[in-house]
Amino acid sequence: MSATRVLWGQIAVVLLIVLIAVWSATQWVAWRLGFQPQLGSSWFELAGQPFYPPPALFWWWYFYDAYAPNVFFEGGAIAASGGLIAIAVAIFMSIWRAREAKDVKTFGSARWAERDEIEKAGLLGDDGVVLGRYEQEYLRHDGAEHTLCFAPTRSGKGVGLVVPTLLTWPGSVIVHDIKGENWELTSGFRARHGRVLLFDPTNSASSAYNPLLEVRKGEWEVRDVQNVADVLVDPEGSLEKRNHWEKTSHSLLVGAILHVQSMRRRTRRWRASLPSSPIPAARSSPRCPP
Incomplete structure (x- = not known):
């Protein structure tokens, strides 16, 4: 429960206790005085018992205290006891509200x-x-x-989380290892339990991948080749509008790739004579570090 709700509940409970105490004192005095007609008309009756307005006690006390001081003293004691109870309840609920305020989550709740x-x-x-x-x-x-995992640089994310995971993970895994540290530390161990491949286009010893092998023959061939050219011309897909050189380079790549694909089906010797031939099919990774 929020501290605000506790506050409103505290006010309501205190007022209710005071009302009950004063009303009880009023009814007590009326009963002790035998429900005299001089007390005035009742507010309502319930089961033949007249009930007077709660504040009636105070004007009775003002006019008739000299006639029955002990009775009004008893009524005052009952009303005062209600006030003491209300104070005690208010203190208790204030402590409760203070504890609820400590648990406020305005500035976060992490623990x-x-x-x-x-x-x-x-x-x-x-x-x-x-x-x-x-x-x-x-x-x-x-x-x-x-x-x-979000942490500053050199704070132990790799050696604390990534490396232990790679050394204990039983299934397949793809690691975006920019620095190559995870490969150096874990590939030797993982190679004992399965096949590992290093794909690094900047490394001459890297495993290779030929995207042209994914080009479908037939009616989808041109579209697939255009997709390959799109990746080569705009790797990040951030160009909203291509300039002259980007358009012509894209057209050149599409034509060259389609020509290579067509000639590959005729002869492999001719393809080898091109200055930039497609990369051979995927081969195994170089020897992993121990």
């Missing part, structure tokens, strides 16, 4: 998880992406959700 929360999230399993460690157990996520 360290407790063990039962970790178990409920399923992070103590034997498989999955390594997230960290809780006491002597590793935290792993093996669900369908995405995992994001």
Whole structure:
């Protein structure tokens, strides 16, 4: 419950306690005085019992205190007890409201998880992406959700999360390894349990991929070749409008690729004579580091 709701609840409860106490004192005095006609007409009757307005006690006290001081003293004590109870309740609810205010989430609610929360999230399993460690157990996520680690440079994201995951992940994995550090540290171990490939177009020892092998023959051939040329001319797909050189280079690539595709089906020897022949089919990766 929010602190604002507790405040309004506090006001309502205090007013209700005061009202009940004063009304009880009024009815007590009326009963002790035998419901005298001089007390005035009742507000309403319930089960033959007259009920007077709650503040009637105070004007009775003003006019008739000299005739029955003890009775009005008792009524005043009942009303005062209600005030004391209301003060106690107000203090209690103020403390409650202060505690609720401490839990406000205006500036975030992040905190360290407790063990039962970790178990409920399923992070103590034997498989999955390594997230960290809780006491002597590793935290792993093996669900369908995405995992994001955000931390400054050189803060241990690779050696703390990526490398342990690559060394324990039993299935296939694609790693966007810009620096090549993960390949150096984990490819040797993973090569003992399966096939590993390094794809780095800037490395002469890289595995190769020939996109022209994906071109479908027949009615889709031109469209597929145009897609390949689009990737070569505009790798990021950020050009809204191409200039003269981009248009002509695209047309040149489409024509050259279609020509190569046509001649490849006739003779492989002619293709080898071109200055920029397509890359051969995918080959195995070079020897992995130990």
